[in-house]
Amino acid sequence: MKRLSFLMICCAVLGSMQSCKMKNTESAVSGDAASKVYVAPGKYDEFYNFVSGGFNGQVTVYGLPSGRLLKMIPVFSLNPENGYGYSEETKDMLKTTAGYVPWDDQHHLELSQTNGEHDGRWLFANANNTPRIARIDLSTFKTMEILEIPNSAGNHSSPFITENTEYVVAGTRFAVPMGNEDVPINSFKQNFKSTATFVRVDKTTGNMDIAFQIMLPGMNLDLSHAGKGPSHDWFFFSTYNTEQANTLLEVNASQKDKDFIVAVNWKKAEEYANAGKGKRLPAGYVHNTFDEHTQNTTSTLQKDVLVLDPKDCPDMLYMIPCPKSPHGCDIDPTGEYIVGSGKLAALIPVFSFTKLQAAIQNKKFEGVYYGIPVVKYEEALYGEVKKPGLGPLHTEFDAEGNAYTSFFISSEVVKWNIKDLKVIDRSPTFYSVGHLMVPGGDTKKPYGKYLVAYNKITKDRFLPTGPELAQSAQLYSIEGEKLKLLLDFPTFGEPHYAQALPAQKIKDKSTKFYDIMQNKHPFIALGEKNAKVIRQGNRVDIYMTAIRSHLTPDNIEGVFVGDEIYFHVTNLEQDWDVPHGFAIKNNANAELLIMPGETSTLKFIPDKQGIYPFYCTDFCSALHQEMQGYLRVSAKGSNVPLKYGTNATDTAAVLTAQK
């Protein structure tokens, strides 16, 4: 008997050794994964997935569940491919108080909401480096507006929005002195401030303007999310470096056991702002808007901003202690639970909005931080998820009361129940996930079904491409109790946060082409008859048309070295997917990609005489290769008259002569 049980133990040990093998992809993927992500040719994906581009400054759009790349939307970086930031119409979109900033670091995205649900109108994007917020139109997938944020540096906890898109917020990651004051760096504690900026969004046009800024003590605001339902009036920002270090933050900002989540009663702040409790402080910032009809950018320089000082605004701000440099600050669909993710912690604190309100009511404070009441940790705490993993970063939700948290250090996603705080399942990510995303996972009504992990490390996931690799994203099914890995797909730039909504919500209102009769561009050539060349001093405006398969005019003479030449190209097509491109030899500029019904302008200053061919760069038709022309550039002061046309009459004359 004893021998038998010994044998059984041996077998069990051997068996468990088998299952002790480290998990790899093969063991993580189950049999029917392929059919779950297969979108047959001609069929569409179920979701649009908008993914931040990180250090490429743009937004990429993928289809889910296929992981196919659908589009790259240029936002904060130049895009020579379609002339964004190069064309005369779009270059001012990148204008800031520091001049033209051709690049940024795009971290987070937020789809506009009505009643806490996606309304499919706009997508907001933040710029971390030179603080800005952009608004993208979801019918054209075009950047329509960029607003600079003053008194800020590292616009990280942005562009999160309130339930009805009343406000989109910006928060300072790198505390800086207000008004660009010149102070010693080590005077951080006295002079450096953080700001939480509330940007109003117009209900119908989507236009943004800064309503007010809340001046906070110098610290790093990391992420944020608005309350919903019962917590509608509140906004929550996670913070780190409440130690207020200004050097070697790696160590110096990791000293305290707890940093804070800042709870902002934005309704109250709005009241204070309206009641004149704020101060208008001088602060320059640029606001760029793109008009779809004139197809031009209007850039305006704003001169001041309304600043609310918490000292003058009681009951507006509270601090909730949160373990170890929290990153994500996420509110569940009911609006009751606030999940903080201490990125150096080994637990996840879940706060209760009801308890927080009671604690504020009953003044259960443990002290003050620069005059702001700090609520007792236990008084706001609903409970802690114990031993979920190491390094929680960010949490999203499904509609069934479950939460999904990404763990950077232990490289996994963990599913847990909000009510009983018990871990349900965990699945490895390859490797070191940053943000994760459940479609609608930060709204009142998550769509669920999938989870995407946006990983920070790629290593061996795809065929090697030298030292510089694409990033890797992973798609999981969350339909069952267990997380199921379905797909790996490469992403570009470095995705941080992402959003996804059902394709149904926007696909049918996607613009196919621009109505040329609505084109109010000041340099439009409405029809070939209106194509012309006009010289004013050394400025030459070429009103050109493009239609399959010719450019009008295509022979231009009487232009001189040093002239400022503007090619205003109008695409006369009125059909879907017939763009024309435009480029000219030796131009120290990009090309244009002109959509049907659109007019775009490319500037060219020739510095040598010669014949310069120009042509259509987008393979538009069977005669695309013939869609070309010549610009003759003569030496300055030479006697060449201005002449242009398609020489159509000449051709006719030749033909008649031949007959």
Added chain:
Amino acid sequence: MNKLSAFGKGSIILVIIFLASLWIFPMWQIDLRAPQYPGGLSMKIWINDITGDVDIINGLNHYIGMKTIHKADFREFVYLPVAILSFMGLGVVVLLLNRRIGYYLWTAVFLVLGLFSFYDFYKWEYDYGHNLNPDAPIKVPGMAYQPPLLGYKKMLNFEALSQPHVGGWCFILAGVLLLAGCYYERRKSTRL
């Protein structure tokens, strides 16, 4: 007894109603399909207009030197409504006269009108498909681009399907009804 039967009288009213539908529905429809046009292109011919993707088709046709289609170039859009309206008026007269001979004559007018319309349509299609600009960039020897009067045809990368629309079917139905009416009236008159 040369008076019209109840069927004969009823058919006159029906024919007039059928013809009135030409002002509500297109007569003919030509559908085009090519790999580059997954949704297809379509052109609808009305008694007094031509609608649909005419601009897109015009844009495409310049490659092979076909003429562009413009509403103003069709005299038919003026004559045809007048002819049909007059024919409908004539129907009221036939109804009031209440004579079989009037009915036969009216039918004959319809047949002439119908045949002439089809001949005219065919002639236009022939000219449209054959009369090509000699400077056209794409020239395929021996190739003509005449759309089918009725039915399917493949031309280069395009497939064309030509068929009556609701108005056209009503027109055809009117013809069938008239012929049936003549047959019925004739049988009735010879039997008696």
